[in-house]
Structure formats: C-alpha cells, structure tokens
Amino acid sequence: xxxxxxxxxxxxxxxxxxxxxxxxxxxxxxxxxxxxxxxxxxxxxxxxxxxxxxxxxxxxxxxxxxxxxxxxxxxxxxxxxxxxxxxxxxxxxxxxxxxxxxxxxxxxxxxxxxxxxxxxxxxxxxxxxxxxxxxxxxxxxxxxxxxxxxxxxxxxxxxxxxxxxxxxxxxxxxxxxxxxxxxxxxxxxxxxxxxxxxxxx
Amino acid sequence: xxxxxxxxxxxxxxxxxxxxxxxxxxxxxxxxxxxxxxxxxxxxxxxxxxxxxxxxxxxxxxxxxxxxxxxxxxxxxxxxxxxxxxxxxxxxxxxxxxxxxxxxxxxxxxxxxxxxxxxxxxxxxxxxxxxxxxxxxxxxxxxxxxxxxxxxxxxxxxxxxxxxxxxxxxxxxxxxxxxxxxxxxxxxxxxxxxxxxxxxx
DNA sequence: GTCTATAGAGGGATAGAC
DNA sequence: GTCTATCCCTCTATAGAC
Numbered sequence: 001x002x003x004x005x006x007x008x009x010x011x012x013x014x015x016x017x018x019x020x021x022x023x024x025x026x027x028x029x030x031x032x033x034x035x036x037x038x039x040x041x042x043x044x045x046x047x048x049x050x051x052x053x054x055x056x057x058x059x060x061x062x063x064x065x066x067x068x069x070x071x072x073x074x075x076x077x078x079x080x081x082x083x084x085x086x087x088x089x090x091x092x093x094x095x096x097x098x099x100x101x102x103x104x105x106x107x108x109x110x111x112x113x114x115x116x117x118x119x120x121x122x123x124x125x126x127x128x129x130x131x132x133x134x135x136x137x138x139x140x141x142x143x144x145x146x147x148x149x150x151x152x153x154x155x156x157x158x159x160x161x162x163x164x165x166x167x168x169x170x171x172x173x174x175x176x177x178x179x180x181x182x183x184x185x186x187x188x189x190x191x192x193x194x195x196x197x198x199x200x201x
Numbered sequence: 202x203x204x205x206x207x208x209x210x211x212x213x214x215x216x217x218x219x220x221x222x223x224x225x226x227x228x229x230x231x232x233x234x235x236x237x238x239x240x241x242x243x244x245x246x247x248x249x250x251x252x253x254x255x256x257x258x259x260x261x262x263x264x265x266x267x268x269x270x271x272x273x274x275x276x277x278x279x280x281x282x283x284x285x286x287x288x289x290x291x292x293x294x295x296x297x298x299x300x301x302x303x304x305x306x307x308x309x310x311x312x313x314x315x316x317x318x319x320x321x322x323x324x325x326x327x328x329x330x331x332x333x334x335x336x337x338x339x340x341x342x343x344x345x346x347x348x349x350x351x352x353x354x355x356x357x358x359x360x361x362x363x364x365x366x367x368x369x370x371x372x373x374x375x376x377x378x379x380x381x382x383x384x385x386x387x388x389x390x391x392x393x394x395x396x397x398x399x400x401x402x
Numbered sequence: 403g404t405c406t407a408t409a410g411a412g413g414g415a416t417a418g419a420c
Numbered sequence: 421g422t423c424t425a426t427c428c429c430t431c432t433a434t435a436g437a438c
Contacts, residue, residue: 026317030231033417045418105316112313114373115306116227121374128372151390151401159368160391167364171329172315173322189352190361193394200352202404203437209407235428245409250429 013051013061016041020058025105029059029113059113062106063123067130074134083141084197088188090135091165095184098168108172132158139195149196157195164191214252214262217242221259226306230260230314260314263307264324268331275335284342285398289389291336292366296385299369309373333359340396350397358396365392 019041023032034055038048052058073093077086097103114121135158142148150157164187170178193200220242224233235256239249253259274294278287298304315322336359343349351358365388371379393401 028231028313028317030229035417108309108313108316111373112229112309115309116229124372125374128374151394152387156387163368164364166367167360171325172312173326173329175326186353186357186361190395193352194391203406205406206437213407234426236426246429247410247431248408251407254429256428 009051012043012047016043016048016051017058017061017065021062021106022102024059024062024109025102029055029109056117056119060120060123062110063127066127070127070130070134074130074137077134077138083138083145084147087135087138087142087161087191090138091161091184091188091191094162094165095168095180095187098165099180104169107169128162131162135161142195142197147197150194151196160194161191164194210252213244213248217244217249217252218259218262218266222263222307223303225260225263225310226303229310230256257318257320261321261324263311264328267328271328271331271335275331275338278335278339284339284346285348288336288339288343288362288392291339292362292389292392293385295363295366296369296381296388299366299371300381305370308370329363332363336362343396343398348398351395352397361395362392365395 016037020032020037023036023040027036032055034045034048037055037058038045041048052061073090077083077089080086080089097107110120110124114124132155136155139148139150139154139157139161143150143154152160167187168183189200191200192198217238221233221238224237224241233256235246235249238256238259239246242249253262274291278284278290281287281290298308311321311325315325333356337356340349340351340355340358340362344351344355353361368388369381369384390401393399395401
C-alpha cells in the first residue's frame with residue numbers, strides 16, 4: 001500500500017497556490033476558472049480537487065503564507081533593541097508588498113471578497129489583529145522609552161500607522177510620476193509626527 | 202415620427218443604475234447578472250441594452266453620480282470663507298460615505314475592477330484628481346492664512362488627508378466596538394497635526 | 403411613415419458537473 | 421470528455437408618438 005507523503009502534499013499545495021495567486025490577482029476570484037488554475041499549475045482537475053475542496057479554499061490558503069511571513073518579521077522586531085528601527089522595518093515591508101504588482105492586485109481582491117464573504121472577512125480580521133498587536137507593542141516600547149508621545153493611545157496609534165501605509169497602495173491606477181523612495185520617506189515622517197517621535201519635527 | 206425624450210432617457214438610466222448599485226455592492230460585478238439587474242429595475246433585457254451597451258457601461262455610469270455630488274460639495278467649500286470648516290465638511294462627507302454599507306461595498310469592488318481594467322482605472326484616477334484638487338485648494342488657503350504649516354507641500358498634504366480618511370473604511374470585516382463619532386474626531390486631530398493646524402497641538 | 407421605447411426569445415460562448 | 425446550465429448580448433417584433 002502507498003502511504004501519504006506529507007512533504008509531497010505540502011509541495012503540491014504550494015504549487016497550486018502559487019499558480020492561483022497570479023490568476024486571482026490579475027483576473028479576480030470570480031473570473032478565474034478552476035480549469036485555468038489546473039493548466040497553470042500543471043495538474044489535472046481531479047488532482048486539484050484532491051488537494052483543495054473548492055476554488056475558495058485555494059483562495060483562503062493564501063492567508064497562511066502571509067501569516068507566516070509577518071510572524072517572522074514581528075519576532076525579529078521584538079528581538080531588536082531599537083523599537084523605532086523595528087517599526088521602520090514594518091513600514092518598509094508594507095511598502096514592498098504594495099509595490100509588488102501581484103500582491104497589490106490580490107489585496108484589493110481579498111478586500112472585495114471580505115465584504116461579502118464572512119469566512120474571508122474573519123481571515124482578514126485575524127491578519128489585521130496580528131498586525132495591530134505587533135505594531136502596538138512597538139509603539140508601547142517607544143512610549144516607555146520616552147521616545148514617542150502619540151496623539152492617541154498606542155492601539156489607536158498602531159491603527160493610524162497602518163492607515164498611513166495604506167497610502168502605498170494606489171487606488172488601482174498607475175501613477176507614472178510616482179517616486180516610491182520619497183513616498184516611503186514621507187510616510188515615515190508622517191508616522192513620526194503622528195507618534196510624536198523626534199523625527200517628525 | 203417619434204422624437205427622443207431626454208428626460209425619460211435620463212430617468213430610465215437612473216432607474217437601472219439605482220437597481221444595479223445594490224447588486225454590484227453585495228454580489229460583486231462579475232457575479233451580478235444582467236437578468237438580475239433587469240428584474241430589480243423592472244425592465245426587460247432588450248430595454249436594458251437599449252440604454253446601456255453593456256453591463257460594464259452600467260458600472261461606469263456610477264462614477265457620474267459621484268462626480269456630480271463632489272463637484273457640488275467643493276463648490277460650497279470654495280464659497281465658504283473658512284477653509285478649515287470646508288475641509289472638515291469634506292472629511293465628514295468621506296466618513297458618511299464610508300459608513301454607508303452599499304457605498305463601502307461598491308468602493309472595494311471599484312478598486313478591484315480598477316486593478317485589472319484600464320478604463321475603470323482612468324475613471325478612478327479622474328475622481329481622485331478632482332478630490333485632490335479640491336483639498337489642495339483648501340490647504341493652500343489655510344497656509345496662505347497662516348493657519349497651517351504642513352510637513353509636506355500642499356498637494357502631498359492633500360493626498361495625506363485622503364489617506365487619513367481611508368481609515369473610515371472597514372477592511373471588509375465587521376468591527377463591533379467601533380465608535381464612528383470619536384473616530385472622526387480622531388481623524389480630524391490627526392489631519393490637524395499633519396497640517397500643522399492649531400487643533401492638532 | 404418613420405423613429406423610439408419596450409419586450410422577450412434565442413445565439414454563441416463557456417463554465418462546471420458527472 | 422460529454423452534457424447541461426448559464427450568461428451576455430443580439431435580433432426580431434410590436435405599440436405608439438410625431
């Protein structure tokens with residue numbers, strides 16, 4: 001008898017998810033057909049449904065990748081003795097994600113889906129809470145060190161940091177004269193001013 | 202011969218668009234069928250396509266309503282002798298739109314569509330530019346009056362105002378403990394601080 | 403008589419089920 | 421791989437205004 005190989009299983013799932021990401025981002029969830037995903041991933045229909053029960057399940061699997069990456073980054077910032085540097089690393093990562101065409105397209109698709117699908121909304125909420133916890137911890141350390149004096153309590157301030165980084169996402173249209181570098185620098189100054197950090201003066 | 206009636210034409214288009222808005226917002230563009238729109242609007246298939254060449258054309262028509270409303274508001278703020286009061290009216294309007302469940306759902310759908318449809322992206326860009334022009338004018342008046350000292354030039358500051366108001370939008374999941382009133386007050390303080398207006402101190 | 407508004411059946415394409 | 425269902429849109433037809 002043939003036993004299940006967990007490593008192969010994980011690899012096949014990864015292969016399918018990787019192929020689906022690009023399709024979801026460019027065509028949208030509704031307009032992406034399972035047949036296309038099969039073609040892109042190089043698996044048969046039957047095989048695809050062996051690894052995922054539905055098209056939506058593939059979509060939801062995307063969240064796992066994101067979760068693992070952010071857990072890793074926040075662990076690093078927690079270990080960093082300088083909370084401001086850690087916060088700036090978070091900002092840089094968010095900027096990098098927003099500049100990534102596939103990820104950016106995927107995100108708007110995820111928000112649209114979350115607005116009408118409670119399961120997707122729960123996954124988004126979970127990710128958001130994780131982000132907010134991580135950033136709040138950094139802000140609290142800044143306040144404790146006497147290096148910040150935010151207009152609002154740290155949890156709210158953390159939310160404002162996320163709002164600020166939302167500026168990295170275009171509203172769906174390309175802005176040709178966009179300078180990502182100065183944009184990030186501006187965002188950091190804005191955050192500094194919001195948090196009452198010396199760099200915002 | 203029978204002549205075209207512009208008023209009837211306008212009315213029928215409005216009727217169709219009005220019915221479609223809700224469907225687009227709740228089900229999404231792709232999952233809304235023209236048959237459903239017909240049923241909701243109380244018109245036949247043939248009639249619907251007499252007024253709009255395609256389903257997408259109905260979607261695009263939504264932008265016209267938005268444009269007219271904002272033109273009106275910005276005309277009012279331009280006439281208002283107090284630019285700060287005008288800016289706060291803009292913020293209030295943006296907050297009201299974000300709190301409106303149908304409009305909020307529609308907006309994420311529009312952004313998702315814009316990410317893969319250049320025509321939609323152009324319409325979004327046009328609306329954005331209009332918003333930025335209006336806000337920039339208000340910021341410039343504040344600076345001229347010596348009532349503001351933004352960290353960045355007025356056009357960039359206007360962009361940051363819009364980014365701040367993005368906080369009003371949910372990320373697609375219900376946030377039960379959300380207090381819209383204090384949220385708006387916070388946003389106004391944040392904007393004041395960004396612009397270097399006295400209320401941000 | 404000609405053009406507009408409306409209606410609804412069905413074509414052509416395609417997705418998903420079995 | 422076949423079969424059914426569905427969807428966007430076209431086409432033809434009718435009623436009535438000018």
